[in-house]
Each structure stands twice: as C-alpha cells, then as structure tokens.
Amino acid sequence: MILHTINKPPSHTALSDCLAAMASDDVMLLIEDGIYCLHEVAGDHRAHVLREDLAARGLSGQLPSELKCLDYAGFVALCTQAEKVKTWA
Amino acid sequence: MILHTINKPPSHTALSDCLAAMASDDVMLLIEDGIYCLHEVAGDHRAHVLREDLAARGLSGQLPSELKCLDYAGFVALCTQAEKVKTWA
Amino acid sequence: MQIDWSLSVSNRTLLFVQSHAPHGSLFGQEGLDAIMMGSAFARCTVLMQGDGIYQLIIDQDPTGTNTRDYSVTYSALRDYGVESVLCVQEDLTERRLSEDDLIIPVSVVNRSEVPHILATHDVILDF
Amino acid sequence: MQIDWSLSVSNRTLLFVQSHAPHGSLFGQEGLDAIMMGSAFARCTVLMQGDGIYQLIIDQDPTGTNTRDYSVTYSALRDYGVESVLCVQEDLTERRLSEDDLIIPVSVVNRSEVPHILATHDVILDF
Amino acid sequence: MRFAISVHGGPYTSQSSHSALNFAHALLAEGHELYRVFFYHDGVYNGSSIMAPPQDELDLYSEWRALAQEHHLDLVVCIASALRRGVIDRTEADRYDKAASNLGDVFTISGLGQLIDAALNADRLVTFRV
Amino acid sequence: MRFAISVHGGPYTSQSSHSALNFAHALLAEGHELYRVFFYHDGVYNGSSIMAPPQDELDLYSEWRALAQEHHLDLVVCIASALRRGVIDRTEADRYDKAASNLGDVFTISGLGQLIDAALNADRLVTFRV
Numbered sequence: 299m300i301l302h303t304i305n306k307p308p309s310h311t312a313l314s315d316c317l318a319a320m321a322s323d324d325v326m327l328l329i330e331d332g333i334y335c336l337h338e339v340a341g342d343h344r345a346h347v348l349r350e351d352l353a354a355r356g357l358s359g360q361l362p363s364e365l366k367c368l369d370y371a372g373f374v375a376l377c378t379q380a381e382k383v384k385t386w387a
Numbered sequence: 388m389i390l391h392t393i394n395k396p397p398s399h400t401a402l403s404d405c406l407a408a409m410a411s412d413d414v415m416l417l418i419e420d421g422i423y424c425l426h427e428v429a430g431d432h433r434a435h436v437l438r439e440d441l442a443a444r445g446l447s448g449q450l451p452s453e454l455k456c457l458d459y460a461g462f463v464a465l466c467t468q469a470e471k472v473k474t475w476a
Numbered sequence: 477m478q479i480d481w482s483l484s485v486s487n488r489t490l491l492f493v494q495s496h497a498p499h500g501s502l503f504g505q506e507g508l509d510a511i512m513m514g515s516a517f518a519r520c521t522v523l524m525q526g527d528g529i530y531q532l533i534i535d536q537d538p539t540g541t542n543t544r545d546y547s548v549t550y551s552a553l554r555d556y557g558v559e560s561v562l563c564v565q566e567d568l569t570e571r572r573l574s575e576d577d578l579i580i581p582v583s584v585v586n587r588s589e590v591p592h593i594l595a596t597h598d599v600i601l602d603f
Numbered sequence: 604m605q606i607d608w609s610l611s612v613s614n615r616t617l618l619f620v621q622s623h624a625p626h627g628s629l630f631g632q633e634g635l636d637a638i639m640m641g642s643a644f645a646r647c648t649v650l651m652q653g654d655g656i657y658q659l660i661i662d663q664d665p666t667g668t669n670t671r672d673y674s675v676t677y678s679a680l681r682d683y684g685v686e687s688v689l690c691v692q693e694d695l696t697e698r699r700l701s702e703d704d705l706i707i708p709v710s711v712v713n714r715s716e717v718p719h720i721l722a723t724h725d726v727i728l729d730f
Numbered sequence: 731m732r733f734a735i736s737v738h739g740g741p742y743t744s745q746s747s748h749s750a751l752n753f754a755h756a757l758l759a760e761g762h763e764l765y766r767v768f769f770y771h772d773g774v775y776n777g778s779s780i781m782a783p784p785q786d787e788l789d790l791y792s793e794w795r796a797l798a799q800e801h802h803l804d805l806v807v808c809i810a811s812a813l814r815r816g817v818i819d820r821t822e823a824d825r826y827d828k829a830a831s832n833l834g835d836v837f838t839i840s841g842l843g844q845l846i847d848a849a850l851n852a853d854r855l856v857t858f859r860v
Numbered sequence: 861m862r863f864a865i866s867v868h869g870g871p872y873t874s875q876s877s878h879s880a881l882n883f884a885h886a887l888l889a890e891g892h893e894l895y896r897v898f899f900y901h902d903g904v905y906n907g908s909s910i911m912a913p914p915q916d917e918l919d920l921y922s923e924w925r926a927l928a929q930e931h932h933l934d935l936v937v938c939i940a941s942a943l944r945r946g947v948i949d950r951t952e953a954d955r956y957d958k959a960a961s962n963l964g965d966v967f968t969i970s971g972l973g974q975l976i977d978a979a980l981n982a983d984r985l986v987t988f989r990v
Binding site: 394395396398419420423426438439440442443444445446447448449458459 | 653
C-alpha cells in the first residue's frame with residue numbers, strides 16, 4: 299500500500315497523474331495547495347486531507363462529509379501504515 | 388497590441404489562459420518551456436517561438452512551417468512593436 | 477515613507493494580475509506587497525486570475541501551517557485607493573466559489589472581457 | 604569517490620521519477636545527479652513521467668540559452684548499471700513523440716502499468 | 731519507525747519548508763526517529779544563517795536550529811545544490827575564494843550519497859516538493 | 861526605447877535568470893536603454909556574490925556584474941524579498957545582527973517603489989517568471 303501526497307490544485311496535472319497511478323488499496327493525502335482538489339476527490343474512499351492545510355485555505359466548512367481529515371500526527375501515522383510514499387507536484 | 392509570452396508546456400494552464408485573454412491583433416511568443424506548446428499553436432497566425440529556446444529543447448526540426456521563429460533580437464523588436472507585455476506562467 | 481501625492485501620482489494605469497493560490501507559495505503575498513506600493517504612485521486595478529482567486533477566500537486560518545494570513549490585507553486595498561478588484565466568473569464557477577465566499581467585494585467579469593481589461597491599462601504586472 | 608561495490612550495494616530497489624521538462628528548471632539535471640549517485644549503491648529504475656520525457660529528446664542544443672545539455676549524461680546510465688529507463692506510451696503520444704525522438708532506448712509501458720511499477724520498488728525518489 | 735525527510739523548496743518561497751518542519755515536529759512527538767533531513771534543490775537555502783524574515787513570520791532558520799539541537803538531528807544540505815546557490819560554509823568559502831560564508835552551524839554540507847543513504851536506511855522517505 | 865526587466869526566478873533553479881540576461885544583452889545590442897533590472901521573489905538570489913556554480917556552467921553572478929559595469933546598469937534587489945531570503949548587504953547585516961553579508965557590489969538593495977517606478981517610467985516592462 300502506497301501513500302500518495304498531492305500538493306497542487308486541480309489546475310495542475312498532479313491530481314490526474316496521481317489517480318492514474320494509484321492502486322485500489324493505495325491511499326491519497328491532499329496537502330498544501332492540493333487541498334483545493336477536495337471536491338474532485340470527494341467520494342473516493344482512498345482520499346484524505348490534511349487539517350492544518352485545509353484550515354489555512356479557509357475551506358474547513360466545505361469539506362465533503364465522507365472525506366477523512368487528518369492532522370500532522372495522522373499524516374505521520376499514514377506514512378507508517380503505507381509501505382512507501384509517492385509525491386505528486 | 389499586446390505581446391503575450393508563455394513559458395510553460397501544454398500540461399500547464401498558461402497556454403489556455405493566454406488564448407482566452409488574447410485579442411485578435413495581439414501576438415504570442417513561446418519561450419523557455421513554453422516551446423513545448425508549438426504543436427498546439429500551429430496555425431495561429433499570432434504565434435511566434437524563440438529560436439534559442441527551441442534549439443535548447445531539440446525541437447528545431449519539428450517547427451511547423453507556418454510558425455514564425457525569432458531570436459532574442461526579434462523578441463526585443465516584438466516588445467517595441469507591442470504596447471505592453473503580458474506574461475503567462 | 478513620505479509621499480507627496482500631488483507630485484508623484486502617475487497618469488499611467490497599472491494592472492496587477494494575481495494568478496497563484498495562497499500559502500503554497502509566496503507569490504500572492506509578495507504580489508500584494510507590490511499592489512500596495514503601486515497604489516501610492518498610480519491608479520491600480522487588480523485581477524485575480526485562475527488560481528489567484530483562492531487568495532480571497534474568507535476565514536483562512538494558517539495557525540497550523542505557520543504561514544501568514546495576508547488575505548485580510550486585501551480589505552485595506554480600498555483605503556489605499558484601489559477601487560477595482562476583478563475576478564472572472566468562469567474562474568469562480570470552476571472552483572465552486574461564489575462572491576459570498578470572498579473576503580472583499582469584487583467586480584465579477586466574464587472571461588471574454590479579459591482582453592479588454594488587459595488592453596485598457598498601460599502596464600501589466602504579473603504575479 | 605571510491606566504492607567497494609561488494610559491501611555497499613543495497614538489496615533495496617530505488618525508483619527515480621523525473622517529471623519536469625529540461626532547461627526551464629534545474630529539477631531534471633539535479634534529479635539525474637541523484638540517479639547517478641543512487642546507481643552506486645542500489646539497483647535503480649528511472650521513470651520519465653509526464654513532462655519528464657522531454658528530457659530525453661535528442662539533439663538538444665542549449666548554446667543560445669546558456670543552460671546545460673545534460674541529456675547526453677543519460678547515455679551513460681547503462682554504464683552505471685541503470686538498465687531500465689521507463690516511459691509511458693500515453694505520455695509520448697500526447698506530446699507527439701516516438702522512441703525515435705529519444706537519445707537512449709527506453710522501455711515503453713502503458714499508463715495502466717504504472718501502479719505495478721510503483722509497487723515493485725522499495726523507495727521512490729521524486730524529481 | 732525511522733523516518734528521513736527531503737526538502738526541495740526554498741524557505742518562505744514555497745510551503746515545503748514549513749510543511750517539512752511541521753512533519754518533523756509531529757513524527758518526533760509521536761516517538762519516531764528522524765534519521766536525517768536532506769535539503770536538495772532550493773531546499774538548501776534553509777541552511778542560510780543570514781535570513782531576516784519579518785518579525786511576525788516564522789523564523790525558519792531558528793526553528794530548524796532549535797529542533798536540531800533538541801533532537802540531535804542530522805541536517806544535511808546537498809553540496810552541489812548549495813554551491814551553485816551560494817549556501818556555503820567556511821571551508822567552501824576558502825576553497826572557492828568567496829568573501830563570506832553563511833551556512834548555519836547545525837547544518838552540514840555533504841554529497842548526494844547522504845540522500846541515497848537515507849533512502850536506503852530509513853524506513854520511510856518523505857519528500858516535500860515545490 | 862527604454863526597457864525595464866523584472867526577474868522572479870532564482871539563478872540556475874529556474875531559467876528566468878538566464879532568459880533575462882540574454883534579453884538584456886539583446887536589447888542593449890540593439891541600442892535600447894535598460895532603465896533598471898528589478899529582482900523580485902527568488903530573483904533576489906541573483907545578487908548573492910558567494911555562488912560557486914560548476915566551472916562548465918554559466919557564472920550568472922559574474923555575467924550580471926560584467927554587464928552592469930559595461931553599461932552602468934541599475935540592478936536592484938527588493939529589500940523585503942531579499943531580507944527573508946538571506947541576501948543582504950553590510951548595512952542590513954549590521955542592522956539585523958547577522959554574521960555575514962553576501963550582496964554583490966553592483967547590486968543595490970531597495971524597496972518595491974523601484975519596481976513601480978520602473979513600471980511607470982520605462983516604455984516597456986518585461987517580466988521573467990518562474
């Protein structure tokens with residue numbers, strides 16, 4: 299299981315590149331400007347968002363209810379659960 | 388008349404943003420990694436490419452015949468002919 | 477900095493274009509610094525283009541990221557004489573944003589109006 | 604640098620992913636430096652992903668830009684023991700490139716094979 | 731678990747330095763080990779001791795310094811990246827005949843082998859990109 | 861015609877510094893005037909006098925220096941951008957109690973007013989972005 303991080307908005311290719319490269323049991327974490335992808339990944343059970351980056355961008359109130367929201371400690375935990383980390387930028 | 392410079396490949400939004408913002412009598416110059424947009428702008432009479440950046444990327448042989456190719460002196464001349472410069476990155 | 481407005485204000489108009497999301501990079505914050513400075517010397521318009529509109533989202537709270545919430549500074553632009561902050565309807569729609577989500581009132585234009593906006597200012601500063 | 608290969612080569616496999624076009628930024632050139640170093644210590648695979656494939660276009664001549672033609676260094680990778688340089692068929696097609704346009708032989712895979720490539724290496728280094 | 735972090739972005743310019751710092755704090759708080767932080771590309775600018783950020787912004791250099799001293803961290807700036815960007819210690823300043831050096835004392839300059847070593851010997855490598 | 865150039869990218873990291881330098885050479889060769897080069901964002905790193913690029917790569921600092929001396933150019937690094945990124949002259953080093961300074965002698969540190977002045981008083985402003 300791989301953890302994929304995305305740090306760019308939907309206007310970049312990071313999200314689509316990531317989705318094309320993800321296995322069904324991989325997980326994804328939106329960080330930094332990747333937060334702006336939150337609507338695009340809504341409904342994908344593999345998707346997580348980083349709480350601190352979400353709040354920084356003023357989008358805490360727009361979080362789709364099914365998206366899992368993690369703090370930095372959760373980010374660290376997700377790294378330990380995954381075998382490795384792939385970053386998309 | 389505005390000179391629009393583009394320095395990103397088609398995978399970025401710079402090209403489409405530029406095209407949406409250009410007037411019919413504006414001109415466009417592909418520089419740096421914007422060179423990779425050369426196929427996308429082929430046929431647009433407003434489009435120019437910077438020769439030095441084209442050569443650097445190994446694409447001199449792929450230049451569509453109708454695209455105008457300028458060196459840095461031509462870039463400078465285009466700036467003088469335009470009223471102002473808008474950059475897309 | 478002391479400015480003698482009567483002497484220094486230029487007849488030329490400046491268009492500042494903000495095209496980056498906030499926090500992920502410093503472009504927006506440093507671009508806004510330039511806008512503030514520009515407003516002291518010339519008539520300025522600001523265009524929030526593409527991802528730049530994200531800078532205006534209300535209630536940004538970067539406590540946890542340790543970056544800076546400079547969005548509140550946009551509220552001061554009017555006091556600096558910057559009356560026109562523009563954004564593009566299509567940019568809002570594509571990002572599922574409405575004017576209610578923004579920290580300041582903006583003038584919403586259609587994408588087809590952008591060429592005219594670019595044409596009617598003397599100098600364009602891109603960030 | 605002196606390397607005792609019998610002692611230092613790791614069992615872990617490294618996947619280097621190059622995702623940027625050359626010349627416009629230094630990511631590709633510095634990424635290749637990392638690949639060369641990696642090849643001294645472990646079995647390495649290189650994946651030219653997205654715009655990264657532009658790095659392999661043949662006959663780059665940056666004399667006029669004053670940047671560096673590091674693409675020729677890719678030709679040395681085989682001598683460094685890097686046997687597998689991969690690229691994605693769809694990335695080539697979308698960029699109107701074929702294998703004949705590239706400076707070295709590459710292994711072309713389909714986009715659907717990328718998850719397997721990521722899964723079968725121990726560590727991924729992204730550039 | 732043993733982590734390694736690689737930082738690609740310049741301080742302030744990109745959020746990657748802030749994110750890496752926050753991530754480092756979190757993993758150490760959770761009791762994990764931080765094997766090394768490797769600064770590559772513009773990440774090497776984090777090693778400059780002469781940055782003077784505004785007083786109401788995070789002082790990244792001091793933050794790295796404090797964290798490194800508290801946890802005895804190995805903060806490495808890549809020598810090739812650092813030399814061309816003007817982040818140098820006294821030794822390199824002498825070698826290249828430069829009038830000043832700026833590398834902070836908790837950072838060391840070393841080669842790319844330190845990145846590969848971290849990739850191979852840490853359990854997880856986490857990269858913070860531009 | 862009177863040109864002004866603004867550079868947003870760091871040397872080597874982005875091509876923008878190379879492009880700006882090439883453009884400056886070309887406009888001067890064509891007999892135009894270069895009113896000012898304003899270094900903003902990571903562009904301020906161009907002002908560092910302690911970069912040591914590989915010998916087979918262009919020495920951007922020396923190139924800017926030679927061009928400035930030949931044509932008496934006004935090369936300005938933005939003070940706010942430069943301070944937070946650690947590009948400082950002796951005066952700022954003293955003011956902020958830093959152990960070293962690194963700004964090259966053909967560069968000056970000044971405020972954003974110099975960018976606005978260039979935008980208003982040059983016939984053309986050309987920006988080289990990241």
